[in-house]
Amino acid sequence: MKVTAQPADTTLTLLLDGELDASSAVVLDTELNKPELLHYKRVLIDCQKLSYISSAGLGVFISHLQRLQDAKVKMVFFNMQEKVFNVFEILGLDSLMTIVTTEQEAQTA
Amino acid sequence: MPLFRHAAWLIILAAGCWLVLLLGTLSQGHSVLGLPANWPQWLLLLAQGGFAAGVFLYARMQPKPLVGHGFLPLLKRLFWRGLVLTILLVSVQALVQLAAARKLPLPGNATAAAGYTVSLALFIVLLAQMLYVWRALVSFRGSARLQREWLAFELLLGMVLLLQLFAWQTPDFLHIAVITGLGLFGIYLSGHQRWVAYLSQGQKAQAIMLQLSLLGFLTVFLLYLRGAQADAVIIAPPTQQAFLVLTAFFAVFYALAGLLVTLFNLPIADVYEQRRAEILSLQQLSQIIQRGQTAPEIYQALFTSAVQTIRADAAFLDAQLQPTELVSPLPAPLLHELTLADRTALKEQLVTLLSENQTELIDNDLARSQRLPGLSQPYGSMAMLPLRSLTHDYGVLVLLKKEQAGFDPEDLSILHTFTTQTVLSLENLQLAQEARVSQSAQDELRIAALVQERLIPKHLPTDNWFEIATYAQAAKEVGGDFYDFLHLPGQQLAVLIGDVSGKGVTAAFHTAQMKGIFHALMQPNPLAKKDRDRYPDPHRFMVLANEALTHCLERSSFITASFYLIDYEAGGFSFARAGHCHTLYYHSIKEEVSYFQSEGLGLGILRNASYGRHVKNQFWDYNPGDVMVIYTDGIPEARDGDGNEYGEDRLARMLGESFYQSAEEINQHIRRDVQEFSKGLPLHDDQTLLVIKFKASQPQA
Numbered sequence: 001m002k003v004t005a006q007p008a009d010t011t012l013t014l015l016l017d018g019e020l021d022a023s024s025a026v027v028l029d030t031e032l033n034k035p036e037l038l039h040y041k042r043v044l045i046d047c048q049k050l051s052y053i054s055s056a057g058l059g060v061f062i063s064h065l066q067r068l069q070d071a072k073v074k075m076v077f078f079n080m081q082e083k084v085f086n087v088f089e090i091l092g093l094d095s096l097m098t099i100v101t102t103e104q105e106a107q108t109a
Numbered sequence: 110m111p112l113f114r115h116a117a118w119l120i121i122l123a124a125g126c127w128l129v130l131l132l133g134t135l136s137q138g139h140s141v142l143g144l145p146a147n148w149p150q151w152l153l154l155l156a157q158g159g160f161a162a163g164v165f166l167y168a169r170m171q172p173k174p175l176v177g178h179g180f181l182p183l184l185k186r187l188f189w190r191g192l193v194l195t196i197l198l199v200s201v202q203a204l205v206q207l208a209a210a211r212k213l214p215l216p217g218n219a220t221a222a223a224g225y226t227v228s229l230a231l232f233i234v235l236l237a238q239m240l241y242v243w244r245a246l247v248s249f250r251g252s253a254r255l256q257r258e259w260l261a262f263e264l265l266l267g268m269v270l271l272l273q274l275f276a277w278q279t280p281d282f283l284h285i286a287v288i289t290g291l292g293l294f295g296i297y298l299s300g301h302q303r304w305v306a307y308l309s310q311g312q313k314a315q316a317i318m319l320q321l322s323l324l325g326f327l328t329v330f331l332l333y334l335r336g337a338q339a340d341a342v343i344i345a346p347p348t349q350q351a352f353l354v355l356t357a358f359f360a361v362f363y364a365l366a367g368l369l370v371t372l373f374n375l376p377i378a379d380v381y382e383q384r385r386a387e388i389l390s391l392q393q394l395s396q397i398i399q400r401g402q403t404a405p406e407i408y409q410a411l412f413t414s415a416v417q418t419i420r421a422d423a424a425f426l427d428a429q430l431q432p433t434e435l436v437s438p439l440p441a442p443l444l445h446e447l448t449l450a451d452r453t454a455l456k457e458q459l460v461t462l463l464s465e466n467q468t469e470l471i472d473n474d475l476a477r478s479q480r481l482p483g484l485s486q487p488y489g490s491m492a493m494l495p496l497r498s499l500t501h502d503y504g505v506l507v508l509l510k511k512e513q514a515g516f517d518p519e520d521l522s523i524l525h526t527f528t529t530q531t532v533l534s535l536e537n538l539q540l541a542q543e544a545r546v547s548q549s550a551q552d553e554l555r556i557a558a559l560v561q562e563r564l565i566p567k568h569l570p571t572d573n574w575f576e577i578a579t580y581a582q583a584a585k586e587v588g589g590d591f592y593d594f595l596h597l598p599g600q601q602l603a604v605l606i607g608d609v610s611g612k613g614v615t616a617a618f619h620t621a622q623m624k625g626i627f628h629a630l631m632q633p634n635p636l637a638k639k640d641r642d643r644y645p646d647p648h649r650f651m652v653l654a655n656e657a658l659t660h661c662l663e664r665s666s667f668i669t670a671s672f673y674l675i676d677y678e679a680g681g682f683s684f685a686r687a688g689h690c691h692t693l694y695y696h697s698i699k700e701e702v703s704y705f706q707s708e709g710l711g712l713g714i715l716r717n718a719s720y721g722r723h724v725k726n727q728f729w730d731y732n733p734g735d736v737m738v739i740y741t742d743g744i745p746e747a748r749d750g751d752g753n754e755y756g757e758d759r760l761a762r763m764l765g766e767s768f769y770q771s772a773e774e775i776n777q778h779i780r781r782d783v784q785e786f787s788k789g790l791p792l793h794d795d796q797t798l799l800v801i802k803f804k805a806s807q808p809q810a
Binding site: 090 | 610612665666667708710
């Protein structure tokens with residue numbers, strides 16, 4: 001699992017590459033825990049290369065959801081593979097988180 | 110059993126020869142007991158040689174006299190024998206003198222001749238005894254080569270014995286060469302005095318006394334025999350001179366060499382003793398280690414050994430000084446000839462010293478370097494050894510001596526061996542302790558698994574309206590899956606299934622929590638007006654459970670659950686899904702397998718009142734023959750060797766193949782297929798599978 005951060009003016013894009021399970025969840029958690037994250041308006045999660053997500057991986061997003069919302073930072077997922085989207089959907093997260101298809105949509109959603 | 114052992118034959122031979130010799134000596138110039146006078150010389154020489162050979166061979170055949178390191182007992186035994194033989198010699202001489210004084214009516218020189226023969230025999234016996242004690246000492250710790258050399262020495266001595274018989278035939282120069290050679294050989298063998306090194310100082314003094322006494326005995330014999338040779342009264346036949354002289358020479362020389370070696374060894378004996386003490390200390394240390402004692406005992410052993418071996422005037426060992434790893438129980442600092450004030454002063458300075466020096470440090474001139482000021486007594490030299498392994502610090506050992514230059518590299522290497530051994534044993538101890546802790550953690554985990562096992566409902570609800578079959582398997586000792594049933598009054602059955610995020614003990618805790626929440630929420634509400642309102646409907650159940658979990662679930666954890674309230678009087682059920690896997694359903698009228706598509710957010714994700722908007726109550730009327738398959742994601746997410754997932758489609762197909770069978774058979778059909786799919790692989794996630802089959806109503810019995 002590799003997490004690459006691409007900061008822009010008001011947007012931070014995180015590229016996830018690989019399987020997000022209990023062991024790699026720590027990496028992502030460290031990234032999302034950075035205080036400067038709250039200075040952005042948007043945090044975009046590029047899931048194109050995210051091939052698998054476990055409950056521990058979902059837990060990382062869930063634990064940061066409230067914090068980002070409180071800081072008025074919008075977290076948007078895009079480019080999600082169908083299999084991964086199914087996991088979000090079954091858990092009901094699609095009703096709680098913004099999940100879009102393309103990066104353009106993500107920039108404006 | 111032979112009539113005589115070989116040794117007995119040798120004694121008979123020796124005794125016979127000696128009798129011949131005695132008679133022959135008595136017959137010099139006279140006729141004794143009717144025998145002819147003046148026996149031929151070769152006969153006397155032969156008898157003498159035979160006697161010597163018998164005595165020496167007999168001594169040679171005795172069991173090895175040296176047992177272990179019992180050098181002193183060996184020497185003492187020889188001393189007593191020598192003493193007895195010397196006393197006998199003196200007594201015989203006294204008798205001869207007495208007989209001469211009394212002028213006994215005996216022919217000529219009979220008494221003197223008999224005395225001489227007896228004394229000669231005593232001398233030969235003494236030499237034989239001594240030779241074979243010397244042999245034991247020479248060959249102590251000797252090589253195989255040395256054994257062969259000794260054998261050669263013996264053979265040469267034997268040859269000299271024979272040579273004497275034909276003395277008149279051998280040329281002089283050969284004779285001299287052989288005798289000189291043997292003498293040199295004896296001197297060479299006398300160099301083998303290894304045994305002396307094994308004596309302590311006290312033993313060495315005793316050994317010197319014993320060797321002096323033995324030399325004294327030999328001197329008495331030699332003086333007498335010399336006198337006897339010159340005595341005109343005894344017309345004795347020529348003795349086996351070369352043999353006896355050579356043997357006596359070797360016996361004297363070896364005793365003398367041993368004496369000198371022992372004498373010169375005395376001043377350096379303490380070095381050997383120190384070495385012995387070191388070895389003993391090391392042994393003691395390793396024994397303590399093998400017994401697996403506590404850390405304080407190991408520290409104490411190191412401290413005592415180091416102080417004794419190095420003979421330090423003062424010493425200090427602190428296990429608490431900068432330890433990176435706590436050994437338990439942690440020993441108190443150890444002090445030797447130091448006050449508590451010294452200890453405080455030392456501690457401060459050692460912290461600085463340790464930060465400067467990563468390894469051992471020797472300071473042989475403390476007066477100049479002023480490394481350790483403020484001690485109650487002046488010390489000249491110091492050795493400091495940190496107890497350190499690659500990863501851990503176990504404290505520091507400091508030894509002090511009053512004199513300057515008190516520590517040499519030799520001391521340091523000994524101390525280094527000690528500390529290395531100590532560090533090793535401390536590490537072993539720690540490993541053993543960790544193993545014990547991990548073992549007890551394993552035991553706790555087994556108990557947790559047992560407790561969790563008890564939480565699983567053992568008695569499945571039975572009724573003639575439905576069948577239930579269950580299967581559950583945790584991936585580790587304890588799991589995060591749970592399910593439960595509860596019969597409610599009014600022909601209702603509550604079914605709960607769920608999955609806590611994560612695995613292992615934390616997840617297992619929350620399953621127990623969920624079970625508690627389930628049973629707490631399913632208590633009848635006494636204020637309810639209608640029966641139907643006594644129990645929360647599935648939507649309300651989820652909202653209440655979510656609220657309850659808000660207070661006890663960490664932020665990154667969540668729980669997925671499905672809750673079903675089956676009313677089999679009405680032939681329908683209501684249910685709510687909170688992020689859990691979709692329910693698989695076989696519709697018997699449509700003859701169709703499908704998943705219930707419904708929305709619902711997992712528990713613990715949204716921790717405020719808005720959660721109620723994210724979960725829905727749904728209703729379904731069932732028909733006899735319908736089958737409901739409820740499971741956790743461990744089933745569809747089971748993997749094969751290539752990492753492929755089992756999938757919901759295959760699960761649905763399995764139900765399509767088996768819906769007509771009993772609930773238990775359907776359950777088995779699915780689970781066998783899942784097991785076949787991930788054959789030989791460890792369970793990736795906990796698996797739970799419930800199959801409920803609705804049946805046509807049957808008359809109650």
